Amino acid sequence: MENGLSTIVDVKLDQDIKTWLAYDKNPKTAALVKALVKEGALEQLRRCFSSRMVFGTAGLRAAMGPGVSCMNDLTIIQTTQGFCGYLEQCFPDLKERGVVIGYDARAHPASGGSSKRFASLAAAAFTSRGVPVHLFSDITPTPFVPFAVSHLGLCAGVMVTASHNPKEDNGYKVYWDNGAQIVPPHDKGIAQAIEENLEPWPQAWDTEEALSSPLLKDPYQDIHKQYFKAIQQHCHHRDINKSSEVKIVHTSVHGVGHTFVQAAFKAFDLRPPFAVEEQKDPDPEFPTVKYPNPEEGKGVLTLSFALADREGASVVLANDPDADRLAIAEKQKSGQWRVFTGNELGALLGWWMFRCWKKQNPEPAAVKSVYMLASTVSSKILRAIALKEGFHFEETLTGFKWMGNRAKELLKNGKSVLFAFEEAIGYMCSPCVLDKDGVSAAAIAGEMTSYLAAEDISLSQQLTSIYEEYGYHITKNSYFICHDQEVIRSLFQRLRNHGDQKDSYPSECGGFSVTSVRDLTTGHDSSQPDNKAVLPTSSSSQMITFSFSNGGVATLRTSGTEPKIKYYTELCAAPGNSDVEQLQKELDNLVDALVEHFFEPEKNKLQPKPE
Known part of the structure; x- marks a missing residue:
């Protein structure tokens, strides 16, 4: 190479680096590339230049x-x-x-x-x-x-x-x-x-x-003002908010959320949440957490729980670093903290949004223009609520891009989109933002908490009431980490060619009988008369859903943004079936069978979700 750098055997790589250095005016990245060339670090250079994002x-x-x-x-x-x-x-x-x-x-x-x-x-x-x-x-x-x-x-x-x-x-x-x-x-x-x-x-x-x-x-000042003005339309109990003694802790996990959640609580006349001092200011090093993702649960919320215990707070709210997601935890009578799953929060927020809408729209006919949305891997609790209450529920492909675009279509046609959610703690509580929004969701959750507290009801108690009225929806989701695309391809191809038979899927999983299979990578859906999936398909991502004879559903898919193979499972019970322990045991057994039979023999090449 020119500039006195070491010669590189790979001709294409050599040319790619020359082009890069001709274009790049950032002295730090240019120096990093030159240093790698000088060291002859071929593998690192290939990782940097082999394929464009x-x-x-x-x-x-x-x-x-x-x-x-x-x-x-x-x-x-x-x-x-x-x-x-x-x-x-x-x-x-x-x-x-x-x-x-x-x-x-x-x-x-x-x-x-x-x-x-x-x-x-x-x-x-x-x-x-x-x-x-x-x-x-x-x-x-x-x-x-x-x-x-x-x-x-x-x-x-x-x-x-x-x-x-x-x-x-x-x-x-x-x-x-x-x-x-x-x-x-x-x-x-x-x-x-x-x-x-x-x-x-x-x-x-x-x-x-x-x-x-x-x-x-x-646009900062204008958007700041107009955004909080827009979300105020979802504040329905200002009198309760003003008088509420509920104490709430909020953490932004070293991200951007602190200032904006404080402003959202002020817009709702809610008591300001206690901020976790060590995490409230933005810090790109994320020094107090291993993963800056509140979806990971208690490990990210340790400091929040400590502050809540000191202040006598019963509820913790947590945003991810860009504040588009929201996690919630509640202290139980036992003194332990319960971190709600994304599906459980979907049930609570969906119930709350419909309850508030119904109070303002008592005419029965109005409900026919109301819609709620959820991604296909999320709990179907909204479908159960919709069936009983009379509004419409739709599922979309995974990701808020699909829910946001579908919501826009519905709004253009004069429909009301009250709520949309995905199990990865993403919630759209206001159509003024056609994406997940952890700021408005935090304020709306704060108001819901205050209202329930005034009725002497905890979030956990309300969730139980929702399940008792509309049917228990038990979910269990997790993932494996995998950086090797060939391993991922092998796993999904094996499921599509079960028993070495092309286009043949497993008919059972550890004693659980498979009743239908939907493959949104290939477009196959055995539950449809023509075996063709209704939802859009994508050959560039992996996603297979198995339905079982016991009413269980399991979806395996790859993440679009992380090196993960995710699995999502749900078991739904009819209203009146309150044997939660039995339902949970049955779902646990299904998940164990799923991991044992569908993830073998690749399992030894996968990293389990960190504890």
Whole structure:
């Protein structure tokens, strides 16, 4: 190679590195690449340059570092150039309407990358093409970006965040002009446009010029004001909120949520939640937690429980670092803390949203225009409530991109979308944000808690009441970690070719009889007359659902953003069946059989979920 660097045997790799160094103006990432070349670190270089990050419906998410496989200044510029080019094709009025860009507090000193830096570079790429950019002047929760797209009538939105991923990661999340995340075929169109715009445009690196450009606006104050005004429509018990003595603890897990949840509680006239001091300020190192993901449960909430015990608080709320998810825990009479699953919170919040709506809309006919949504791997408790109460329930593919876009269609047709949720602690409690929103959900959960406390009812007691009225829905979800795509492919192909017979699925699992199989990778669904799945399929992701004769359902799927094989199981009982212990035992047995029979022989190559 040039510049006195060591010669590399791999010709393509050699050329890729030369091109990278010609394009990259970040001295830190360029120096990291040169150092690897000098050391002859072929494997590391191949990891950095062998394959470009795949732009999918979730946008991008990867570790920060040098090369096309990582999040860095150059890949952000290339991605934004492609996105801008695609938007120019789709929106003739792009230069009138513009885009919005937000960012969280992530940073990676070794490579010089940070969410704020990436957002500035994205703004520079857009403004260099004459596109107006609403760039937030400070960190924001992810929900503020889709809200801004809708509120300001923009063509698109970008949120720079890796949500709850490890500290090394970052991401580039994209919203369309309808305020929802992109869905196919936009992902392929953007990916193609990225490949056609790899060479940085002349002004794409010039963040100083972009930040002083007349095309740049700061939407922070306006969006902050309008967002809290919009969610106030879901505050129904202000008198109870004002007088409530309920004590609540909130943690933002070193993310962006603290300021915004405090403001949401104020908008609802709720008593301010106690903030976990060690975690309330943004810190990209996430020093007090192994994983900055409240979905992992008690390990992330240790400091919250300690503060709650000191202050006499009975409920803990937790956001993930970009504040689009919400976890809740409640202290039980035994003194132990119960961390609700995402499905249990879906039941509680869904019940609450419908209860509040019904109070305002007593006419029976009005319920026919009401909808609730949930992803296909989430609990079907909303379906049970809908059947009894008369509103509509729909399931979508996994991910809020599907629920957000479906909600937008329903709203355009004059329907009311009260609530949507996914089991991974994601909740859409207000259609003003067509995505999961942990800020509004926190305030609405705070009001629900205050209301129930006034009635001397705990969250756990209310959840039991919901299950007793609509039927118990017992769920058990977990995952295995797997970095080897070949192992993942082998596992799912074995399930599709059971007993070495092509297109043949297992008919039983450890004594549990399989009644139907739905494969949303291939489009097969044995429960349909033509064996074709109703929900959209995707050959680029793995997802198979097995239904069993005992009423149990199990779904195996790969994650779109993490190296995981996830499994989701549920056993539903009819109203009146309150033998919870028996139901739980039966589900536990089903899960044990699932792991033993469906994950073998690959199991020894998989890492179990960390405790």
